Amino acid sequence: MTGAGAETGEFRLNDLATAELTKIRTLPASWLAFTVALVLNTALGFVAGTDAVRLAGAGGTTPIAQLGVVMLAPAYVLLAVPVLAVGSEYRGGQFRVSLAAVPARHRFFAAKLLVSAAVTAVAAVVVVVPGYVLEHGSATTVDGLAARALAYLLLGLTGFGFAALAQSVVTPIAVLFILPVPVSTTLGGLLPRLVRLLPHEAMLSFLGMPAGPELTLARPAGLAVATAWATLLVTLGWFTTARRNS
Numbered sequence: 001m002t003g004a005g006a007e008t009g010e011f012r013l014n015d016l017a018t019a020e021l022t023k024i025r026t027l028p029a030s031w032l033a034f035t036v037a038l039v040l041n042t043a044l045g046f047v048a049g050t051d052a053v054r055l056a057g058a059g060g061t062t063p064i065a066q067l068g069v070v071m072l073a074p075a076y077v078l079l080a081v082p083v084l085a086v087g088s089e090y091r092g093g094q095f096r097v098s099l100a101a102v103p104a105r106h107r108f109f110a111a112k113l114l115v116s117a118a119v120t121a122v123a124a125v126v127v128v129v130p131g132y133v134l135e136h137g138s139a140t141t142v143d144g145l146a147a148r149a150l151a152y153l154l155l156g157l158t159g160f161g162f163a164a165l166a167q168s169v170v171t172p173i174a175v176l177f178i179l180p181v182p183v184s185t186t187l188g189g190l191l192p193r194l195v196r197l198l199p200h201e202a203m204l205s206f207l208g209m210p211a212g213p214e215l216t217l218a219r220p221a222g223l224a225v226a227t228a229w230a231t232l233l234v235t236l237g238w239f240t241t242a243r244r245n246s
Helices: 009-025 028-050 073-078 080-090 094-101 105-139 142-166 170-178 180-187 199-206 219-243
Strands: 054-057 060-063
Touching (some): 009 080, 009 105, 028 080, 028 105, 073 080, 073 105, 073 170, 080 094, 080 105, 094 105, 105 142, 142 219, 170 180, 199 219
């Protein structure tokens, strides 16, 4: 890259952002995750809207729309998109190749973060709208749609930061997707004040779908906790990317 324009940070950041967008678009796994999340969310919205499925429990049957762990499942599929965007850098020595091309690590991470956040936000809206409308029908509100899409984005950013910190695709998906159910089930009754501050439970509180009264936060508090997790993990991921050896 030569010329006066190449010397400006803005031009270089734009160039890096374009390259990052190309990477995401050419990852087949990203498209697969997006498609599965869209189909799953649409199917869950239809089932919840028709109240065709109820799950049996100790207190009787529960409409699937009230089971936050089920209704939020597509978000954990979609978070594979930002996780892959950063985690795939560590397969086959790609991180070293990227740093050779872009030695400025802060700018490299900033471009990856901005593009991943933008792509996840757009994908979240596309995934959320059909299922949410099918679930709520005439009661659909812009605020409700925005809250659900924001939840997807925050979980995606949490996964993004975790992937950068762990230098892995598998670890953040396993921890964020697989562990919430056993952790909530096992520890929810023993340490409710701690468990309700975990990303999954905080997000359910924000969406008004907590797993139980003992795990419930006020909706603003749920949003604050979920945002804090995303901010913390992205910050840690940025720091370790800037500091770690290539």
